[in-house]
Amino acid sequence: MLIYLLRRLGLALVTCVFISVVAFVIIRLPPGDFVDAFIANLAASGSSVSAEQAEAMRRDYGLDQPVLIQYVRWVGRVLHGDFGVSMVWRRPVTEVIGDRLWLTMVVSLAALFLTWTIALPIGIYSAVRQYSLGDYFFTTLGFIGLAVPNFLLALILMYLGFRYLGLNVGGLFSAEYVQAPWSLARVWDLTKHLPLPAAVLALAGTAQLIRIMRANLLDELRKPYVVTARAKGLTERRAILKYPVRAALNPFASSIAYLFPYLVSGSIIVSLVLGLPTVGPLLLQALVAQDMFLAGAIVLLLGVMTVVGTLVSDLLLMWIDPRIRLEGGA
Amino acid sequence: MVERTSLSIRDLAVQFESEQGVVRALDGVSFDLQAGRTLGIVGESGCGKSVTARSILRLVDRPGRITGGRILLDPGTPAQADLVALNPDSRQMRAVRGGRIGLIFQEPMTALSVHYTVGNQIMEAVLQHSGASPQEARARAIELLREVGIPRPELRLDSYPFELSGGLRQRVGIAMALAGDPDIVIADEPTTALDVTTQAQILALLRGLQERKRIALMLITHDMGVIAEMADDVAVMYLGRIVGFAPVMELFKAPRHPYTRALLRAVPSILAAPRQRLSTIGGAVPHPGLRPTGCAFHPRCTEALEGRCAREAPPPIPPGQAGASCFLAEAVA
Structure with missing residues (x-):
């Protein structure tokens, strides 16, 4: 019975890792990134953002790094309970969802x-x-x-x-x-x-x-x-x-x-x-809004809850x- | 030897009403069960054997219902009670179930719940019919398991049915039927689902228990070998009626009803020549809703009397007397 339990637990962990990858990929599927969406949003309301400002934002959010590094950083922070900052709400994701x-x-x-x-x-x-x-x-x-x-x-x-x-x-x-x-x-x-x-x-x-x-x-x-x-x-x-x-x-x-x-x-x-x-x-x-940290956190949460439910x-x-x-x- | 009659069934009729019409599952069945004796009931599938068993316990499922007759417990004594007159859900009827009449099932796997331990299911029956405390019920359950020949009953009590072999499960089923200390036991094809060696053990167990406890046993089977082994008297059923009744020796030596003879011929013999065709009864049991006119067996009967059997129904056998419900048997007598 103990073996059965441990096996289930192990499988659940592996599934969670896969879910995190999938969550991350799904967030990145749409073309462009959050900054593009943000700029488009501002342009629609009449104001504009310079190329330097856009670059700075990308650096701030870590969007200039390779995908793998973005993923690892994201997971690392998630494990510490830090789901990043919601770009739309400009508040920590945990606070927004809380x-x-x-x-x-x-x-x-x-x-x-x-x-x-x-x-x-x-x-x-x-x-x-x-x-x-x-x-x-x-x-x-x-x-x-x-x-x-x-x-x-x-x-x-x-x-x-x-x-x-x-x-x-x-x-x-x-x-x-x-x-x-x-x-x-x-x-x-x-x-x-x-x-x-x-x-x-x-x-x-x-x-x-x-x-x-x-x-x-x-x-x-x-x-x-x-x-x-x-x-x-x-x-x-x-x-x-x-x-x-x-x-x-x-x-x-x-x-x-x-x-x-x-x-x-x-x-x-x-x-x-x-x-x-x-x-x-x-x-x-x-x-x-392509708010990737917020969406990622929720998708991850849903996935993990499914695993926990199972x-x-x-x-x-x-x-x-x-x-x-x-x-x-x- | 005159034995006490424990249960008398008279003219019992059970009908199933469906949109296709009324099916007469039992059509005037009469017999007696006597303490310490075994009545074997034989017949093909669908002849009403199991319905008889269920009617006695008032457990016929809708849309079936008892439409006539009497089921007398302790007939002729001051305590005589007609089970047909009782409400199936009444306290009296529930006291009879398990307390006076125990039921042993055909399929020991499906007849036991997989969700509870053997002990739980036996103790439940003990508690239902006695004022025992849980500890006493547990002790009684262990004693019952020992009585039906289960090794190490203290351990088995905490097993689940699916952990036991078919033979052990059927022993548990028997222990459960005996838990309320009934004096009448109905065994509905108790060995059909078991392999041959286990069958023999279970039959020996049933016989031993019956002799010790003076139980009136009603043994339902389609196996003539089991009948020869176990029964004192035999009732042969066909389409909801008893067509032949006789002490077991008489039945095998001089079967009076053509159907009984056909059944006996259909038993494979070890003495038969190799590659000889097995004897069968021509045709199939008609659907009970399409009962043939006259004698219900006449379309399959090799000895049917031209004209007569198709029109007239032979009279039923008076209960307790050897005989056959057949014009041919009448002619002989």
């Missing part, structure tokens, strides 16, 4: 929590009472949830919330708290703003999860061990929750891997529509499935 990262995680976790607490019981119900009225009801609802684009739902909910409930929609904070330092009042303000984005983000995932849980559980309910459990005299509820539901949870543990990067980025489109100060829109801006889901699978735990090390 608060947004935590807010994104809060929003995404709220959405995840909502997804799981709604989807799992409904999925179990739909499978156990297959083809019942309730099952049809939730199936219909689920397909609508899958079919409606999130951003459209966001717009509709915003309108309804604003028009009829007088909610303060958009963003995660009221105007007076946007720039304010953290305080209890600000946290409370955040809590009030959280339900709408969480509900919007949770919807599609919930619909999908209901379908997955229902299908998984339907497969498991037909297995002989369920009859065994009933034949022991267990109550129907206990027989189903202890055996087939447990087996149906396996695929969920694997899906955790995909949830981790989502935790960091959130949904870009929904965040834009709802004006959420999360990482997603930031990545979009950084890519548009590792966590592997551990989780080991924990819930004895077959992996006992045979994985062999």
